[in-house]
Amino acid sequence: MKPVKNGARRMGRYSAFDLARHGVARNGWPRAWHNHDLRRAYDVVVVGGGVHGLATAYYLAARHGISNVAVLEKGYIGSGGSGRNTAIIRSNYLTPEGVRFYDRSLKLYESLSTELNFNVMFSQRGHLTLAHNDSSLRTMRWRAEVNKLEGIDSEVISTAQVKELVPYLDTSSEARYPVLGALYHPPGGIIRHDAVVWGYARAADSRGVHIHQNTEVLGIDVAGGAVRGVATSGGKVATPVVVNATAGWATLISDMAGVAMPITTSPLQAAVTEPVRPFLGPVIVSGSLHVYLSQTDRGELVFGSAVDPFPSYSMRGSLDFIESLAGHVLELMPSLAKMRVLRQWAGLCDMTPDYSPIMGQTPVEGFLVDVGWGTYGFKAGPVAGEAMAQLIAEGKTPELIAGFSLDRFMRGELLGEKGAAAVGH
């Protein structure tokens, strides 16, 4: 594909100096991104203005000089899974392939603030997966050993070490699910998820990418086995390349191109408390208790759990969820009983049979997918965007994502991280 220059504009730089200058002069900051009229044609149309779609657009423009790109977002950017997840980043996966893939993502996240000139507030305060029985301790040993051999900072630590890291945890042997140890992953942590979305959007916009919010895709025009264009609520657009990066809505968009996907959509619920003074450093995950929690820089506790046990597009929280979540949190930290839950919500997860994504080409030429991320989507945003951009620019599936192709289901070659744990955060 031929790179197109189309009047990329320089964005106002963010720095402490500029912050001070703006503070004194009190003149406004430039817009982080702009509104545009829909062009008649784009080289690439990305459907979905979340971290995957925006990262794809950014890397297309920044790395490959392809900037005649539209990102179409039904609502506002980051309104789907990108703004609803619990923002946990880690790379201590179970399979060597998973470790390498997510480690690339973690590395991109580590340098994202400087790359995008937008502080995404990646808080690497560590990630602890608790073992409450000997079988999870065994799986953690396995993960730690794979991680170490792949060069990832990851180890199994004792109950006493866990207590030292998180004094609020009930590590007594009287606990209903005693803590027998934990998998400790120091580079893991949490990030400001909205900032990742905005950082990519701003950097993509400054390189000429058009971000169209409140623009819904109504149909995909396929002729002769190839993509010709997209019908949107804002009008028709011609394009040879459409990227489906719509997570929970992935099958609906793929259906428009006539591509069936082995994906079901299930809600994943989360909740947040009122802020309290900082007391929790690392992210805490308990597979046995189906809960993970972290404390944000603002002092709120953020909780998540496993996906709901049935497919649905509902994004309303349920009472059962928040009750069982609270019970499990208090099993871990009984002293938090008086903290108050402020909000609960749900996001949609696009679940595949092997808990691994579907990335790359499809039987329809030009219709590319970056979907099926299930509960891991946010962690993979940067690396997925990087790989999809490379695929579009070079017309060839990068090695890193070759295993994630749609046709693996036709060949029966499942892969993935299902072995890790049901609650894999």
Next chain:
Amino acid sequence: MRRKAQATGVDMRLGPRPGEIIDRSRGLTFTWDGDTYPAYRGDTITSALAAAGVRVMSRSFKYHRPRGVMTTSYLDPGCLVQVGDEPNVRASHRMVEPGMSARPQNAWPSLRYDVKSANGALAPFLSAGFYYKTFMRPKRLWPAYERVLRGFSPGGAVSPEAAHDYYDKRYAHPDVVVAGGGPAGMAAAVAAAAAGAAVMLVEGEPELGGHLRWGAAPELAALGDLRRAVAATGGIEVLTDSVVTGRYDGNWVAVVQRSAPGVVERLIKARAGVLVAAPGLIERPYVFSGNDIPGVMLSTGARRLINLWAVKPGERAVVLTANSSGDAAVCDLADAGVDVLKIVDARSGEDVVRAKGGRTLRAVECADGTTVECDLLVTAVGWTAPTSLLNMAGDRPVYNERAARFFPGGGHDDVLATGGIAGDGSLEQLIDHGSAVGRAAARRAHEVSATTEIPSLPVEAHPALFKARTHGFVDFSEDVSSKELEEAVAEGYDSIELAKRYTTATMGPAQGKLESVNAVAVVAAATGATIAATGTTVWRPPYSPVTLGALAGRSFEPVRYSPMQPWHEAHGAKPLVAGQWIRPDHYGDPAAEVRSVRSGVGLIDVTPLGKFDLRGPDVPKLLNQLYINKWSKLALGSVRYGVMCAEDGVVLDDGVTGRLGDDHYLMTATSSGAETVWEWIESWLQTEHPEWRVHVARVTSDFASINIAGPRARDLLSLVVDDVALGPEEFPYMRVRSGSIAGIDGSFMWRIGFTGELSYEIHVPASYGLGVWETLLERGADLGVKPFGVEAQRILRLEKGHLIVGQDTDGLTRAYGAGLDWAVKLDKEDFAGKPELGWQEGRDDFLRLVGLRPLEGTAVPAEGSQIVEAGIIVGRITSSRMSPTLGRSICMGFVAPHLAEPGSAISIVAPDGSRVPAVVTPQLAQVDPKGERLHG
């Protein structure tokens, strides 16, 4: 009794007020920030402090600005305090108790002199989202920057020592839940109950009454009438200091009782026929410069302070009014002896420009150019309709320009609205509307008519007042100003959701109830869109913040024990947590337990085995569907080992199933997989083959299960069984018999051999389990019978090379990889996992499960250790133990296909980094590979 606070020397308490809720005969003291203050029973923390002239209750989040009382309600944004070990207590709602110790939050070193208030001067640099624009370089300093940012996090503190108090839950099935006990809510409850409905009336304040409570004589008279009507009407359960926190699908309504006898809080889960939302209206703050200075109050806040707690809110006041609430405040202030210096009537275009002051208000600058020195500014600029409960039912609020507020979208059969959120009107009209809604709710709850007409309330015109010509705070708890919202819009965050997320406006403890509409109005003005088009953010549950304790209840996590647990405990069993079960890991020496099984006979309690009683003519079809092997020809009295795979061909579970009668089977599943298998069975029966005639009952806990293993197992069993022939010909391997064991009828026994020894698994009715266990030990004493635990069983089965699903398989192990090729019967018509296994057949590129023998017999590489070849992972250890039978270490593990041949040398990397060389053994079994002991 006049009680002047020593700490301040000020007394703002008024003489008795007609509607006051304090009990002047019951004085008490409490401490605030270390000083002792007087109070009356019925005072809130802030009313008592305000009576003592305290004006600053907290410091704000970002700029550490002094904040005081504004709404004197649960939502009061500047009045979150620490009480003992409880953070974020709503001091304008929480009643003082004798000896209570309350402390300010977010102030250091003191409320009066807060070091971080210097941030106020930095406000221009700390504008919304400033942290996204800096602290990026150098990267290595970010953790240090982050620590500083974290230091600013607002809120109180939790203590790791905080007691885990008792919380409670209750289920209720009312016909009608009325959320809100104001006039319309009370009228609705009375009308619904009179129409025969069982009603639950929920009010957040300690008493029913809503705004009537702080009204004048006519309101108080009406309040008395309504309360009497509620009390006189049967069928109304009144819950005060309680709040409907959520409406979930199916009208599943959550109610939190904040004060209930005997418990800290109680969560009531009510399956409501109809939910009536009657939350009233929330008064909206006005946005202008200095709108957060202590002394700036809402009209309802000032009126509540005067009329409920008899506290004078200030000495000299300016009142900005656009409605009757402001006008009533003028009367109340005058009545309380406050000098009302100026009334700024917004209805005739007058306005305030800014409030001036530091720790307290000093003056108000008005739009007419005058500046009035005063210590109190009361604003009454309009209302917000808290439509959250309706939103949770899918309703989207609609903006009404005439009334300058949002209204429910309407149109729900099981959620109705009345009172202020539904419209305006006289008190009489509100009560009539409430009554009509109550009657309709009762009818709908009884499904008499789902389309009852409900009269509508008038909508009165109200000036659209959100922001003065100066900038001020929109969100007080988050310290977000209108200027910051405008800047956010200018930077591109130009929808309400993006502006909210960028500035964090509406995301604090008041959940947007005070701030949301002002934020929408500011964003609308900045984008040039209407408020209607800008819309609101989505209100999510809970309606009001709920403690984790209330949601968790008793934190009831069941523990399952076998009937033999008392014996295990009395005999020194080391407990093993296995999912819901706690069972014996060993009784002191697992190696000795192994030897005793191999040389004589042992007993293990295997009650946690999942057990399912299957009956019906189509059971063989079900078994064929669930298991990968064949089941059609299982003879009566036979047992078969079966393997289940998920649809991806991955091994899901294994176990044995025996045929007890023509249409009667007993299926077992692994202890840890029992719940999954149950769901799996139900999923096939309910969603795929509802036509199959199969009844499934979970009987895991109905039977106590004991495995008798060892060369002398038959000898032991024969001591307790008379009516079943046990000889090797009469009762061969893989057969099941029913009969009487130790005199207990209705027992089953089958011959299987997980341990590799001659063994019988017996299942006796659970209530006799302990007796049978003790009988076996007693009668078998001469045979040397010993109990053994899970650890010994794991060693025994590893010696025998039997895999454990979930340990020697994982989420990617298909039947072929686990060496279960023999079980896969692709010629069956269908079974779960068939297509996937069909693809796999004949492939040889997956890891194989093999037996491994470390060359150094003392080395036991930890389970999870990786097998490495030239730096590449080529396998892992799934099981490893020291074998007491062989006197050396043994392992099972996965290896790459090229290493799977017996005799292949492999290298294991132990967790400490050391290398353990090993060879692949000829079979998985390293003890008795020919199975002679098993079939004996």
